[in-house]
Amino acid sequence: MGRDLHFEDINHRRVFTDTNLSVALDRVLEKAGTEGLLSGVEKYADTMFNPFQLSHVQAELELVSRRHPELEEDVRALSEVFEKVVRIRGYVWIVGD
Known part of the structure; x- marks a missing residue:
């Protein structure tokens, strides 16, 4: 089982969930390096990005x-x-395995 997105x-109401993107995210995180916000996404922990952070993630x-x-x-x-989430001033919540 992998991560869920x-x-x-803006009020932390879930707008949608996409489990299909977890495979893409895993592949990207493997190559993201050791600096930046993506380097802090742990496989077994939850991570949340706000709109400001998402601009850096982009x-x-x-x-x-x-x-x-x-x-x-x-x-x-x-x-x-992620761009859609920024437009609604929302959050990306990455749920670890």
Whole structure:
């Protein structure tokens, strides 16, 4: 079993959940490096990003995509959803295994 991604609105009401993105997230996190916000996402713990943090996460995703072109599709899928969450001033909650 892997991580689950939940997306919440500004009042922490769950807007949607996407378990399909967990595989993409796992692949990206393997290549994210040891610095930045993505490096703090633990496999067995929960992590939550707010809209401000998500703007930094987006930049980190772009860097992963440039360094690892084979992950471009995974990065695109994650970025699209994260952008939607930022537009509603919501949160991304990554639930560890």
